[in-house]
Amino acid sequence: MQTHVRCLVLFSTYRDSVWLMHLSHALDGLPGVQRVAVMMGTPYNKVLLQQAGLLTVEGEAGGANDLLVCVQAETPTVAAEALHQATARMTPQQGQGAMARVAAPRTLETALRRLPDANLACISVPGEYAVHEARKALQHGLHVFLFSSHVDLAAEVSLKNLAAQQGVLVMGPDCGTAVLNGVPLGFANQLPRGPVGLIAASGTGLQQVSCLLADQGIGVSQAIGVGGRDVHERIGGHSMRAALQALAQDADTQVLVLIAKPPAARVAAQLAREAAQTGKPCVLAFVGASTLSAASGGVYPAATLEEAALLAGALARGMTLPMEPVTLPASHAAVAQTAHMALQSGQRLVHALYCGGTLAHEALGLLRRALGTVVSNLDDTLTAAHETAHMVLDLGAEEFTQGRPHPMIDPSARRPYLLEAAGNPEVAVVLADVMLGWGAHADPAGVLAAAWQEAQAVASAAGRALVGIAHVCGAPDDPQGFARQCRMLREHGLLLADSNAQAIRLATAVLGVHTQDGPAQQPAVGSITTGSAVLSQEQQPSVSLPARLPELFMTGPRVVNLGLELFATQLAAHGVPVVHVDWRPPAGGDTRLASLLERLR
Amino acid sequence: MLTVQVSRWSQAAARLLLPQRVVMGWVHSSYARIINVRTPDSRLLTLQGEGLLQAPLGLALATDVAALGTHLPVGALVVQDIPTARSYPAALRLRCADGLVWDGQVAAQPGLTPSMLADRAHGLATWLRRHAPTRGLTPLLLALERGPRGLSATSAAAYTALAPLWAGQQAFAVPTLLTLVQALVGLGEGLTPSGDDCLVGLLAVLHVTGFLPCRAGSPLREQFCECVRLGTSQLSGEFLRCAFEGHFAELLAMLVRALWAPATDAWLEYAATLAAVGHSSGVDAMVGIALGGRLLA
DSSP states (O other), rough: OOOOOEEEEEOOOOOOOHHHHHHHHHHSTTTTTEEEEEEEHHEEEEEEEHTTTTTOHHHHHHTSEEEEEEESSHHHHHHHHHHHHEEEEEEEEHEEEHHHOOOOOOOOOHHHHHTTTTOOEEEEEEEEHHHHHHHHHHHHTTTEEOOOOOOOHHHHHHHHHHHHHTTTTTSSSOOOOEETTTTESBBOOOOOEEEEEEEEEEEHHHHHHHHHHTTTTOEEEEEEOGGGGGGOOOOOOOOHHHHHHHHOOOOOOOEEEEEOOOOOOOHHHHHHHHHHTTTSSEEEEEEEEOOOOOOOTTTEEEEHHHHHHHHHHHHHHHHOOOOSSSOOHHHHHHHHHHHHHHHHHOOOEEEEESSHHHHHHHHHHHHHHHSOOOEEEEOOOOOOGGSSEEEETTTTTTHHHSOOOOTTTOGGHHHHHHHHHHHHHTEEEEEEEESSSBTTSOOHHHHHHHHHHHHHHHHHHHTTTOOEEEEEEETTOOOOOOOHHHHHHHHHHHEESHHHHHHHHHHHHHHHHHOOOOOSSSSSSSOOHHHHHHHOOOOOOOOOOOTTTHHHHOOOOOOEEESSSHHHHHHHTOOOOEEEEOOOOOGGGGHHHHHHHHHHO | OOOEEEEEEEEEHHHHHOOOOEEEEEEEEETTTEEEEEOOSSSHHHHHHHHSSSSSSEEEEEOOOOHHHHHHHHHHHEHHHHGGGGTTTOEEEEEEETOOOOOBBBBOOOOOOOHHHHHHHHHHHHHHHHHTTTSSTTHHHHHHOOOOSSHHHEEEHHHHHHHHHHHOOSSOOHHHHHHHHHHHTTOOSSSTTTTHHHHHHHHHHHHHHHHHHTOOOHHHHHHHHHHHHHHOOOOHHHHHHHHTTTTTOOOHHHHHHHTTTOOOOOOHHHHHHHSSSSTTTTHHHHHHHHHHOOOOO
16 A cells, blocks of 8 residues: 655644644544644654654654644645645634734735725835835835835835825835834834934944944834935935934934945935934944044934944933943953963954844954954955955845845854854954844844854864854844843853944954954045045935824834735734735736736726 | 733742833734743743633733734734833733732642552542543553553653653652653643643652752753753743743642642542643643652652
8 A cells, every 4th residue: 555644844833732633633534544643843753753654854844843744645645635734724723813814905005995094015025026016105105114125226216206205205125124113114123212213224233223222221212224225326315314304303302313334425414414404413323434523513423333322322311422432341351361362373363254234344344443454245355265364244145145034034044154164273253143123033042052062163173262252133122032142142152242343342352452443544344435525515405304204103104014924913913003915926927017017007 | 902901820920020021022822712922031921811820820811812812913012011111012911910819839748658649649540540541641551550552652652761660669869850851851742742741740749749849959950941942842841841840730730739638539620620621731741640649659
């Protein structure tokens, strides 16, 4: 008699025992089914299933928190049908929320019939379709949170012009994070509410500053992402300037912080000028900017994200501003000295492996100031000779994420580079960031700790000590548990830094080089100089306050979500009215046909 | 956003949650009439309707929890309904301050002799063989007396681990406990695998006899928690960690207290009620109690 075994893994699925028994009996009763096992995928149960010949390669993928449904049947079709029935039985309960019990709409228009007072579209569909969907949303008077990337510059200009006409805001494209009225969109942390308003053309930059503020016990009023390219010369900081006007009028916002990788010079100048005109104190954190002007007119330039958070915190509390450059605390300096003593003479390099793009960018600038030549994929200086140079890798860059999730979602992408560093006799320090918050991996510290154990074994086998330094970018109330994530890293022997900048100071101290932060003295990343630009009077075209933005701040988002369902679930979890669109590419994915159809409407 | 009154909760849950702490956690899972909430420290609180607390970290809510579950997706934020939580965008607010606190701690029973222990363990084993002869791990009880014939894969695996201890003459010690945990954790069917339920019962006996917590020093606790972490689901692991600390679901605690109370048969009623819990969870926990009583005696 022939037998065919198939396994279904239902990840993170919990059902009471009686339900599991009923499922098992129901499948067992199907014609042609010979044996059925429905069990949690604990190690012991997988051994039992293996011994019974009921575990396949697919089933092996299940873990202790996953439900395994294993079927042995007379034919592959019968086995497949049994698993199909198991899936179908899961569906009514699996959705759980009201969202799942009603068939999802297929278009933005039908979603708006279901949520007529929606005020924001969250769009994460592939880039080639994102512009079309964003344009439709803007035409309906919705603000747009555009997570999608691969949108060309001309389309971005066109969307932002349309947004201005409609009195709404476009956050993005390539916008990773925002927190509106306490509601996190995209990759965002669980932040307390407070007096600081953040506007950022940098996702992880926003996360770093807001988390460091949360660590000081200071919350944010609104945190608005605008996408990294908003400060490009052609875009002219359109969304950042519009958001700035809105926060200037927002009664809950007392202190402003603008965050970006170095903007185009004219844009930086315009932003500084308009920030000064708001009448509210404003911190400018242009990460990696080479020359910064002194504070004037209520505008406070910050050399690092850490300094931006310290300045904003002091301004929010009405305290004296920190004047001295931040240095390494004595306790960290002592730890660094001990670690330095354990190194061998040939160990002289830092390899920094980042998930967060802006944190990597900041690290590159600070490390170059301290150590000289540092190679990186951020500015195409990475060469085959990287093994003999200091290195900063942004593992979230396009070249590393093709065909796989962003390392904030799957931090295991760091493992091979960590092991490579461990095997390199010249590497002394490995730097890593751990990004927490909504949308991020459920246990990034656990993933790093496991890889770090392997790395230490490699270095130890070669008779070397390897120093691991990590910074956990998270807020106390993040779903991963900030304290637990930190504890796990400490228990695995990693040194923890309170900020990205402090991680750099610690790394250089381990190498025996002592640094302090302050305005950069020479071009660090790129060649933009904001200092002179701040003084420039050359004006960008004016941007007016988006008329509908104050209403969004007042009532909070009501969302139509197109693309990643994860974002809809996250919003629903915060009690936000949200309709998820079961989005499919128009015209079956034929963009030319879709365009023709659009013109016919 | 919903605000619900907590009518009753366990002392273990109340201890986890400081009165000023805003974030209680996020919805971890939801099924039947249970909602599990994962705290920032990765513990699992169990929200249920009125009635006996079904979990050691249980909170009974004055509402229809099955209906509530349909409004709360996995990941939904749950906060305490206190003034500082006002700005938190939570899907559920729980008013805990006025909730009655139930002490689910199982403490050492003074004056418990080995013969009393063996006597009631035997009584419970007999009751199980009569009232639930084929359910869960009950066949294991007979197999340990008469040999492993016709056992399911789960019972056979448990038998392999238990038979040497059953036949042995040595006293129950820390290594015995760890051997049993390694042999049973994550074993078998059910949301909480049969082996885990059995261990919960066994741990209850260890508390009644005073074996725990006096031996619950740090190394033992660490080894126990590590076995649990690697061997079973978060949900079942929470029950085991609580059991190690002496906290149990209400019905199990009532059974254990009654079982070795002098001159009373109240335990029979509790046993009948517990046997109806889950597919075989209640039965497996009682098998653990019967085995533990015999091994400890």
